[in-house]
Amino acid sequence: MDPYLEMHWSDVHQRLITYAGEELGQHLPSDLVARLEERVFIEKEPDRIRRIVPDVHVAVHPGWTAPDVLRENRGPPAVAEPVVFDLILDPTTEGYIEIRESRGGKVITVIEFLSPANKCGGAGQEKYFQKQEEVLSSAASLVEIDLVRSGRRVLALPSAEIPPRFRNDFLVCISPGWVKGRRELYPLPLRQPLPAVPIPLREGEARVNLALHSLVERVYAVGRFDLTDYSAEPEPPLSPEDAAWMADLLKAAGRR
DSSP: OOGGGGGGHHHHHHHHHHHHHHHHHTTSOTTEEEEEEEEEEOOOOGGGEEEEOOSOOOOOOTTOOOOHHHHHTOOSOOOOOOOEEEEOOOOEEEEEEEEEETTTOOEEEEEEEOOHHHHSSHHHHHHHHHHHHHHHTSSSEEEEEEOOOSSOOOSSSOGGGSOGGGTTSEEEEEEOTTSTTOOEEEEEOTTSOOOEEEEOOSTTSOOEEEEHHHHHHHHHHHTTGGGSOOSSOOSSOOOHHHHHHHHHHHHHTTOO
């Protein structure tokens, strides 16, 4: 996984959802379909406002006494001019995949590619937890694919349960719908090629493999992410060991 892709995650996320849906649709049983769904939310962070300052501002200062020459000609009190704030509340749309029965539309599996908005608090995280709880309380399976290093873990598996040696890895968490409380954790170390993830369908049915490596390669190629500036360090920063390892790779590829 290229950690620099996180800088372009809005674009990357949409492509992952689209291409994963296409890939799954080619391998599902004939009575199942992969549907792309969306949720919409509005973030309200303080830094997402734009301040407009008027050209002229009239202020009244309490305790100030005008000189006699001004007091005699004083007219009506000045009307205060406001400082206007336009809140930038553009809605954010996030996609996810639902595998459904073609007849009746019963949801079999929900697949989420996590985003920084899911992991960094605010409305995006609240919406995600709401969807997570909805799926976990149903008969559907939940697949959470976390290829984002920023923010805190929001997987259905509590962070304290994740073994320390896996806590810095990319992770996939699968919650089979037919075994309540079961969690399958798949660590994806940065230095290893991304594996295929076995996507659960119905109980007793063979799983469908979603090849993450080829999926991300397609995102990288079609999105022209080879034009990324690799001279700076990625955000958030890598550990010193991983940073040194990546620097060697980039130098060998002539990108640094």
